[in-house]
Amino acid sequence: MTGTETLKATEPTGNTGATGTDxxxxxxxxxxxxxxxxxxxxxxxxxxxxxxxxxxxxxxGCTAAVRDVSFDVRKxxxxxxxxxxxxxxxxxxxxxxxxIEPTSGTLAIDGEDVLAMDRARLRELRRHxxxxxxxxxxxxxxxxxxxxxxYGLEIQGLSKAERRAKATExxxxxxxxxxxxxxxxxxxxxxxxxxxxxRALAVDPSVLLFDEPFSALDPLIRREMQDxxxxxxxxxxxxxxxxxxxxxxxxxxxxxxxxxxxxGIVQLGTPEEIVxxxxxxxxxxxxxxxxxxxxxxxxxxxxxxxxxxxxxxxxVRPDATVSEAIEAVSRSGDPVARVMDGGRLVxxxxxxxxxxxxxxxxxxxxxxxxxxxxxxxxxxxxxxxxxxxxxxxGSSEVTL
Ligand SMILES: Nc1ncnc2c1ncn2[C@@H]1O[C@H](COP(=O)(O)OP(=O)(O)OP(=O)(O)O)[C@@H](O)[C@H]1O
Ligand SMILES: [Mg+2]
Numbered sequence: 001m002t003g004t005e006t007l008k009a010t011e012p013t014g015n016t017g018a019t020g021t022d023x024x025x026x027x028x029x030x031x032x033x034x035x036x037x038x039x040x041x042x043x044x045x046x047x048x049x050x051x052x053x054x055x056x057x058x059x060x061g062c063t064a065a066v067r068d069v070s071f072d073v074r075k076x077x078x079x080x081x082x083x084x085x086x087x088x089x090x091x092x093x094x095x096x097x098x099x100i101e102p103t104s105g106t107l108a109i110d111g112e113d114v115l116a117m118d119r120a121r122l123r124e125l126r127r128h129x130x131x132x133x134x135x136x137x138x139x140x141x142x143x144x145x146x147x148x149x150x151y152g153l154e155i156q157g158l159s160k161a162e163r164r165a166k167a168t169e170x171x172x173x174x175x176x177x178x179x180x181x182x183x184x185x186x187x188x189x190x191x192x193x194x195x196x197x198x199r200a201l202a203v204d205p206s207v208l209l210f211d212e213p214f215s216a217l218d219p220l221i222r223r224e225m226q227d228x229x230x231x232x233x234x235x236x237x238x239x240x241x242x243x244x245x246x247x248x249x250x251x252x253x254x255x256x257x258x259x260x261x262x263x264g265i266v267q268l269g270t271p272e273e274i275v276x277x278x279x280x281x282x283x284x285x286x287x288x289x290x291x292x293x294x295x296x297x298x299x300x301x302x303x304x305x306x307x308x309x310x311x312x313x314x315x316v317r318p319d320a321t322v323s324e325a326i327e328a329v330s331r332s333g334d335p336v337a338r339v340m341d342g343g344r345l346v347x348x349x350x351x352x353x354x355x356x357x358x359x360x361x362x363x364x365x366x367x368x369x370x371x372x373x374x375x376x377x378x379x380x381x382x383x384x385x386x387x388x389x390x391x392x393x394g395s396s397e398v399t400l
């Protein structure tokens with residue numbers, strides 16, 4: 001790191017906020033509920049709707065796996081859904097393509113009402129528009145890598161030669177060139193997940209949905225796969241909905257993060273907003289051990305320049321992390337770093353501002369107010385309603 005104007009944030013996807021607008025969201029979700037249990041449809045809007053999970057179960061025998069959730073997934077963003085085991089992540093994401101049927105609410109993809117789709121249209125949605133990548137890969141064991149990737153193209157009606165050409169290209173794109181003829185059992189976990197990813201990409205979906213895709217992988221491979229997601233986001237502008245219960249992964253990948261608890265979204269914001277302005281004690285506890293200087297940006301720590309401060313000191317970009325600014329200031333020996341946005345001085349950071357971030361002694365000035373949502377307390381448990389998704393891995397994993 002040189003402390004010059006080329007200084008960059010290490011994780012731009014995690015710090016730049018939303019890349020699109022809310023005008024044309026890929027998914028638009030309003031007041032969505034999924035209640036499991038007897039007479040589930042009666043729970044939303046009833047006097048029981050706001051009960052904590054244990055009391056709701058006591059009163060109605062039902063579990064509200066998704067509880068009055070509203071959000072948009074913007075074009076080109078990585079929308080991370082995170083929360084502890086049982087908080088409703090898988091149910092929420094499966095509701096998006098009606099692998100699980102929502103109990104109430106509205107849901108649109110690219111402006112089209114998903115709840116009004118007939119079976120054929122839904123099939124089309126799942127095959128071509130919103131491709132899912134599962135934790136257990138869901139590969140066809142008797143098919144080669146190439147054939148697994150080509151599978152979605154077969155359904156699309158492409159000729160054999162076209163399928164092979166496209167699949168070969170995708171296998172190379174995910175770093176598996178040379179392994180086209182292997183079967184899934186001859187691959188490592190990370191390689192199998194790359195095949196799963198290539199297969200999902202083959203249909204060029206408008207959104208990729210990931211349900212804890214990397215949690216079965218060892219840390220190094222997991223990191224490589226995260227890099228792959230970052231690359232797909234940066235280079236191809238892919239829209240992704242990514243479930244994880246791993247905070248580090250959420251902060252690293254998320255353009256925005258929806259933090260779930262007991263079926264509701266407790267806070268929805270950029271990593272910087274979640275870490276810098278937790279909406280409540282639950283979120284604060286969640287992010288307590290995050291190194292703030294690696295997530296918060298210079299833009300939130302800076303102050304106006306005083307007379308003479310615009311002349312000296314290393315230049316940093318507003319989206320550089322505080323940790324990078326600390327490095328720049330300590331290398332240069334100057335008392336302040338100048339925050340430059342496109343050649344314009346927008347503020348300075350001195351040692352005190354930077355240390356305040358590390359110590360957590362100042363609220364970041366630039367972060368917008370958090371978006372609180374309804375918060376219920378208590379723990380959720382399985383209830384009884386059968387609702388088998390027709391997904392390759394079928395079940396949700398208990399991980400925490
Ligand atoms: N088919 C079902 N019938 C009854 N309850 C269910 C069903 N599926 C999920 N639930 C309940 O809904 C809640 C949310 O489950 P979900 O699988 O969405 O959680 P999750 O956040 O994905 O958890 P994990 O991190 O363990 O995968 C849990 O209380 C769960 O027991
Ligand atoms: Mg799950």
